[in-house]
Amino acid sequence: MTRDTLNVDVVIVGAGPAGLMAGTWMAQTGVTAIIIDQKPHRTQSGHADGIESRTFEILDSFGVGDNVWKNANPTIDLSIWNHQKSGGIKRGDLLNNCNPGLSRFQEATLGQGQIEQNFLDFIDSFESVSVKWNTCPTNLTIFESSEYPVQLMIQTRNSGMKEHINSTIRAKYLVGCDGAHSWVRDTLGLSLEGDRMNEHWGVFDSIPLTDFPDIRKRCIIKANAGHLMIIPREKRLVRCYVQLLPEVAAALKVKLDPETLVNIVREILSPFSFEASSLEWASIYSVAQKLCPRFSKYNRVFLAGDAIHTHSPKAGQGMNVSIQDTYNLGWKLASVIKGKARPMILRTYQEERLLIAMRLLAFDKRMVEGICGKESDSSMKGLTSISDSLRNTLQEENTSSSGLTARYGPSCLVTPACESERRRLAGPLLPHSRAELAGNMAIGVRFNNAQVLLQCDSKPYNLQQVLRSTGEWRLLVFGGDISNSAQMKRVQQLGLKLVEEGSIFCKTDPNSADRVGEIEAFLIHCAPRKDVEFMKLPEVFRPFDETMGYDYWRVFADNDPYGEGRGNAHRLYGIGTEGCVVLVRPDQHVAFIGALEDLSAIELFLLNIMTGL
Amino acid sequence: MTRDTLNVDVVIVGAGPAGLMAGTWMAQTGVTAIIIDQKPHRTQSGHADGIESRTFEILDSFGVGDNVWKNANPTIDLSIWNHQKSGGIKRGDLLNNCNPGLSRFQEATLGQGQIEQNFLDFIDSFESVSVKWNTCPTNLTIFESSEYPVQLMIQTRNSGMKEHINSTIRAKYLVGCDGAHSWVRDTLGLSLEGDRMNEHWGVFDSIPLTDFPDIRKRCIIKANAGHLMIIPREKRLVRCYVQLLPEVAAALKVKLDPETLVNIVREILSPFSFEASSLEWASIYSVAQKLCPRFSKYNRVFLAGDAIHTHSPKAGQGMNVSIQDTYNLGWKLASVIKGKARPMILRTYQEERLLIAMRLLAFDKRMVEGICGKESDSSMKGLTSISDSLRNTLQEENTSSSGLTARYGPSCLVTPACESERRRLAGPLLPHSRAELAGNMAIGVRFNNAQVLLQCDSKPYNLQQVLRSTGEWRLLVFGGDISNSAQMKRVQQLGLKLVEEGSIFCKTDPNSADRVGEIEAFLIHCAPRKDVEFMKLPEVFRPFDETMGYDYWRVFADNDPYGEGRGNAHRLYGIGTEGCVVLVRPDQHVAFIGALEDLSAIELFLLNIMTGL
Incomplete structure (x- = not known):
């Protein structure tokens, strides 16, 4: 050395x-x-x-x-413009650019x-x-x-x-x-490995001076003069992506003249005016998948x-x-x-x-084809202005492609969703999930957000916010309706099991500064929060520290903020009043879903991957 | 010098x-x-x-x-505890500590x-x-x-x-x-000038170690051993306000011993346990109004x-x-x-x-009396555990006392609400508002928030956020349903008047760096936003700058975010489809409400107070 x-x-x-x-x-x-x-x-x-x-x-x-x-x-609207026979361009569809409800962001x-x-x-x-x-x-x-x-x-x-x-x-x-x-x-x-498509594009960022009315919306514009994508940006910036003929692209590769790109945009947007003020970046590229x-x-x-x-x-x-x-x-x-x-x-x-x-x-290929392909003339009545294929592709953009519904298949880090899926897997016969206990939650997919209330003070809380990226696994115990005494007993028993000597959860240290590989347990119940006494809940959900007191931030009531009834989290996840447990990976993907009695399955699953337990 | x-x-x-x-x-x-x-x-x-x-x-x-x-x-819950005859304390009411809807904050x-x-x-x-x-x-x-x-x-x-x-x-x-x-x-x-009440209190901030279940809620506790207020704070801190006997207060004034305060809190909370960890501040005071x-x-x-x-x-x-x-x-x-x-x-x-x-x-006096006064024993059925008077006082705390509904009376900065109110005023006969045009908006009260959408890109926007504190006045033009051509004509005429030579609004400079005393105009309409073309709106609501382009951030659609129908702002303010104009002071208080044709009244009002116009 x-x-x-x-x-x-x-x-x-x-x-x-x-x-x-x-x-x-x-x-x-x-x-x-x-x-x-x-x-x-x-x-x-x-x-x-x-x-x-x-x-x-x-x-x-x-x-x-x-x-x-x-x-x-945020880009909320997606506006599609098409050429019209009589010349110029015309607005076709105005679509939502996102699916509300899939995420608390967009x-x-x-x-x-x-x-x-x-x-x-x-x-x-x-x-x-x-x-x-x-x-x-x-x-x-x-x-x-x-x-x-x-x-x-x-x-x-x-x-x-x-x-x-x-x-x-x-x-x-x-x-x-x-x-x-x-x-x-x-x-x-x-x-x-793969193909370079014969598609050449120019791109630039500027503050546009234009009377084109949709300049602050995401636009796909298919004019006779070429194809243009408009992406409104932070501050007053707007990005333009413009399709180039191969010979134009070749010339621009030799010497990048942004004014050429601006001129093509102006031609495509005609009869609307277009000038690029404060042009701050320009580039050209060929599409290669x-x-x-x-x-x-x-x-x-x-x-x-x-x-x-x-x-x-x-x-x-x-x-x-x-x-x-x-x-x-x-x-x-x-x-x-x-x-x-x-x-x-x-x-x-x-x-x-x-x-x-x-x-x-594959998605990008469909997207390029949808945007670059010719569409029917929007001035012809009775026809939609974009193809169903492009519409479906745009829809996909907001779900699986964006990562929201991307599913990681069964592996040592994701349990199979059922017994038959488990049989198809090679390797040791590890436990499978009981997916039906949370009918709207998908194993291997990122844990979706729902708003619940902190039991201790009724503060609204995004459940996803407990899933901070610290390297920790989370055991989310959906306790169901614990105002029912039989259900409360199940939660109590689970609580006792979690702190039993030798339990995998017991081997983790809630106060250790190094959180990687630790397991945090949270309780989310759907009983009216006023009927639930914090101090009667299992201790594992309210750990006590001699200088910091109880941890009040691990129990949530799935209630309406100002009412006392059930909230939406159990319903959103498809969880019944009998509850379930959900093990979430450090990257927020669901690894396992089981009944309140399925702790041993979780232990088996974790013992297979973890060391030092 | x-x-x-x-x-x-x-x-x-x-x-x-x-x-x-x-x-x-x-x-x-x-x-x-x-x-x-x-x-x-x-x-x-x-x-x-x-x-x-x-x-x-x-x-x-x-x-x-x-x-x-x-x-x-945020303090969302307010929990009232009372002494019970059998000894100890018992939870009485659990109330909401705020009125949702009055503000986007709490x-x-x-x-x-x-x-x-x-x-x-x-x-x-x-x-x-x-x-x-x-x-x-x-x-x-x-x-x-x-x-x-x-x-x-x-x-x-x-x-x-x-x-x-x-x-x-x-x-x-x-x-x-x-x-x-x-x-x-x-x-x-x-x-x-005023009274010193014979009320002495101690206060301290600590991290409590306690099994008192409501420690993370705002509490008013009336025990035989004394009165206690609990205020949960940021991080794990909790503030305790505890009532002191005159002789105890006198002793503590000589030498402030926080442990004395902690002991009294422990006595009041008995049979619950209480220790103060990380005690970071303590003080005593006598109430003086x-x-x-x-x-x-x-x-x-x-x-x-x-x-x-x-x-x-x-x-x-x-x-x-x-x-x-x-x-x-x-x-x-x-x-x-x-x-x-x-x-x-x-x-x-x-x-x-x-x-x-x-x-x-006056409010504080009622509050002190409500909190310090004796209440009925909460263990007696059929009686509420807090007096109606305290309940009303607590309600007031969240409205006028907090400033949300505080009204500034007619003056040179607030127009009278009607002709009869105007007659009662001394001084020059300045214009009065037509309060009925915005039935749920009060002149002199701060402009309440409503969520609308930016016309240009459908981005949700809190209307209150256009009222940034810059020293500017804002003319909010509620255009009503401008998909109705007669209504659109009224808005167009208002737009023309605003830019007429000699208009008070014309004398202000939208691009001046010094915003104090300037007047900004905004348009909020309730037509479906897809039926409204930005470029056909009056220029005053979309000022053009040679390097920055159009200002797209002055026109709002009062629509549902993902629907196309009417939103809630017009309804919240009690404004009909015929619209109105609202002049808002630099401190967000409403100064004037009038019809779209009432510009001259606004000019008269402003000329009376402004110089250099």
């Missing part, structure tokens, strides 16, 4: 959204990490800008969602640089993670028998100096988030984001899927590094995310 | 909530001000902690509400020091206002003929040094927010907060009424200093706030 060698748990290559999300997990869980990036600083303008509801939920789970949400511009736009800044601010508030700009990797070697098997040589350009500084990072794991031209991927001998079929090697090096999937920016998914990749990976890495989980759980990263990436590419 | 003389527009004595609110207005409007305080720094612990909904609205109007709201603890608690810090952070982000700690006033002289008539001698203690530094501040106005023992008030020869009948002198020096009214902390109103005092005064001072309004408007400060202070004292 020389002076120039640094040992860390994780080295992350690339400080874009995927790399910073990985770094955020490491910071939050106290894992040491270094993020390197060849750029001198974060993204300054342009690039990605769409933020899906699921991404907001993820940001919120680290406490960095507020600021992003406050500055972002799709919004904010420049990638600002998202990155939020991650950087978060990371900066912890000591375990640092970012090294102006730095690129030069050599990667894996020594499996070492404590730090990953050896990455790096080169840092010093600002103002011509020479480079070479040094070495030794790490337990490497995460390659270095984009479509990933050095890490290439070095592993992997590559992106490509996938790297392997996301990891040696169970030591993992790829994420554009390094494993590239596609068009049509649906604003890029930044989201990339963030969601490392959101899936980060807690698993932390759990293994902290000795809380077996390394085999890392294999679920590819199992879970490859399917998502494949679906994304 | 010596080197030690500083000229500012406003000198503020006292950096508590009232003084900092005044300083916040000055910072926001670009008026130069200095705030002096004899303390070495802001409040560190204890003191006031109740924040009413109206105060949140005010903080939010400066953009500092989010942070306070996020950290505060009552919450947060330590005074944190509120002050939010104000200080805001002020710190501007250059025109500074805070000078360790500084007290020593002499006050008024020279009416000078440009800076107020001469205040001050003395600053340098930290670490024994000697004092004397200097002089010359200002146009002085605001005395220096508390119950106000030096400014005494120097003006004014005094607090006093009022200074004059709030200003020479129309140059103004008093606010505890300097003019003291009362019990029972209803958590102190900090709120103090903040609301200077919220009322600040924009008036800024308007006069900037030459936008005649100095006579300053006289409305006392007219408007004296009545509020008198009501507060």
Whole structure:
């Protein structure tokens, strides 16, 4: 070892959204990490800008969602315009751009640089993670028998100096988030596979001066002069994506003249006027739908984001899927590094995310075809102005594609939904869920939000907010109607079992500062809250600390805020008055659903993946 | 003039909530001000902690509400406990502590020091206002003929040094927010008048270790051993107010022993256990309900907060009424200093706030009597556990007392509600409102919030959020159903009148950085938003700027977010499909309600108070 060698748990290559999300997990869980990036600083303008509801939920789970949400511009309307025979363009459909109720957030736009800044601010508030700009990797070697098997040589350009500084990072794991031209991927001998479509687009951000009336709505415009997508942004910015003829694209590749793009937009929007004021970013690109079929090697090096999937920016998914990749990976890495989980759980990263990436590419293909395909003339009455296919595709954008309803299949981290699903799985016969106990909750899907009230003071509470991203698992006990004494007895018995000597839950420490791999229990009941006495509830739901008193923030009443009747959470999840238990992973995905008596199944499931219990 | 003389527009004595609110207005409007305080720094612990909904609205109007709201603890339940004949205490009523719908915020608690810090952070982000700690006033002289008539001698203690530094501040106005023992008030020869009740209380903040089940609810407990009020706070803190016997109070005045207070609380809560962990503040006080009948002198020096009214902390109103005092005064001072309004408007400060202070004292008296008076034994069936009088008082706490429904009477800043009310007023015959056009809106009361949608992109918007505290007046044009062509014509004509040469609205500059005294116009219509074309609306509601494009943020559709029908704003305000215009003061209070054709009445009203138009 020389002076120039640094040992860390994780080295992350690339400080874009995927790399910073990985770094955020490491910071939050106290894992040491270094993020390197060849750029001198974060993204300054342009690039990605769409933020899906699921991404907001993820940001919120680290406490960095507020600021992003406050500055972002929600896109609520989607306006479709078509050419008309008589010339010019005409508004066809005006659709909702989101499905209310699927999330407490909705799709919004904010420049990638600002998202990155939020991650950087978060990371900066912890000591375990640092970012090294102006730095690129030069050599990667894996020594499996070492404590730090990953050896990455790096080169840092010093600002103002011509020479480079070479040094070495030794790490337990490497995460390659270095984009479509990933050095890490290439070095592993992997590559992106797939098609480059013959589609060329230009994009620019500006403050538009226009009398086009829908300029603050998301628009898809299909004019004879070409296709245009309008994405209203934060402040007064608007992004225009405009389709280019191959020869125009070729010329712009030689010399990017934003005015050419502005002129095409003006032509498409005609007879409406259009000028671009404060033009702050412009670029051109060709649509390539490509996938790297392997996301990891040696169970030591993992790829994420554009390094494993590239596609068009049509649906604003890029930044989201990339963030969601490392959101899936980060807690698993932390759990293994902290000795809380077996390394085999890392294999679920590819199992879970490859399917998502494949679906994304198929979805993107339909999206590109829907937007670029010719539609019927909107001036012809009796015909819808967009195809059913595009309409369905747009609908999908707001559900599975955005991550809201994305389902991770059965694995060591997600129980099968029923006995027959379990039989189809290879490996040891682990427990299956009793999915029917929460009929509207899907195993493997992220836990949807419902509003409940804190039992202690009736404060409204988003249940998703107890699922903060700390590396902890949560056992959500839906107690049902505990004003019924038989039901209350079941909850009491469950409470006793949880604190029994030798119980897996008992081995966790509610007051430990290191939360990775711990299990927190919460109770949500649907009895009228005035009929429930806090002090008569099982102690596991109200742990006592000698200096901090009781923990009053683990019991919730599923009641109306100002009434006394039942609230909506049990109904939303399809849970009856007999209740159920739901085990939620550290990334908010549902791992198991069972009856109040099914604790042993949960133990079996957790013992299979956890170490040190 | 010596080197030690500083000229500012406003000198503020006292950096508590009232003084900092005044300083916040000055910072926001670009008026130069200095705030002096004899303390070495802001409040560190204890003191006031109740924040009413109206105060949140005010903080939010400066953009500092989010942070306070996020950290505060909403008090939703109010639990009443009484002694029972068989010994111990028993829960009587469990009431709602707020009226949902009256505000988008609700009552919450947060330590005074944190509120002050939010104000200080805001002020710190501007250059025109500074805070000078360790500084007290020593002499006050008024020279009416000078440009800076107020001469205040001050003395600053340098930290670490024994000697004092004397200097002089010359200002146009002085605001005395220096508390119950106000030096400014005494120097003006004014005094607090009223009674000291024979009520003595102790108060402390701690993390309670207790099995008392309602510890996280606001409680009023009437035990044989004494009376106790419990106020749950941010984090795990809880405040206890406990009634003291005169002899106990006298002893504690000599030497404040918090353990004595804790013991009394333990006795009152018996048979429940009680220990105070992390006791962070304790104090004792006697209830004194006093009022200074004059709030200003020479129309140059103004008093606010505890300097003019003291009362019990029972209803958590102190900090709120103090903040609301200077919220009322600040924009008036800024308007006069900037030459936008005649100095006579300053006289409305006392007219408007004296009545509020008198009501507060009467309310506080009922509150103290209700809480300290004996109630019937709650174990006797058929009797309510609290008196109707206390119940009514608690109800009032959430409406007029909190500022939500406080009404400022007719004056040069509030039009009379009808012709007969106008006749009763002295002075020139200025216009009166047509209150019936907005049947549920009260003239002189703060403009209540309703949610509408931005016309341009359907984004949900709290109408109150357009009423930011910038010193601007707002003309809210409720256009009614403009899908009706006759109604649209009325709105068009109003739009033309607003931009007519010589119109009072035309004399204001939408792009001027200095917003004090400007008038902003907004349109809220209740036609289905898809039937309304933005570009066909009057230009005054969509001003165009050559580099920033159209202003899309002045037109709102009163629609359901995901439907197309009418929303709730027109209904909430009692406005029909024929619409009306509402003129709102810079402090969000309604000044005038009229028909779409009543512009000349508004002009007459404004010309009477404004200068330079």
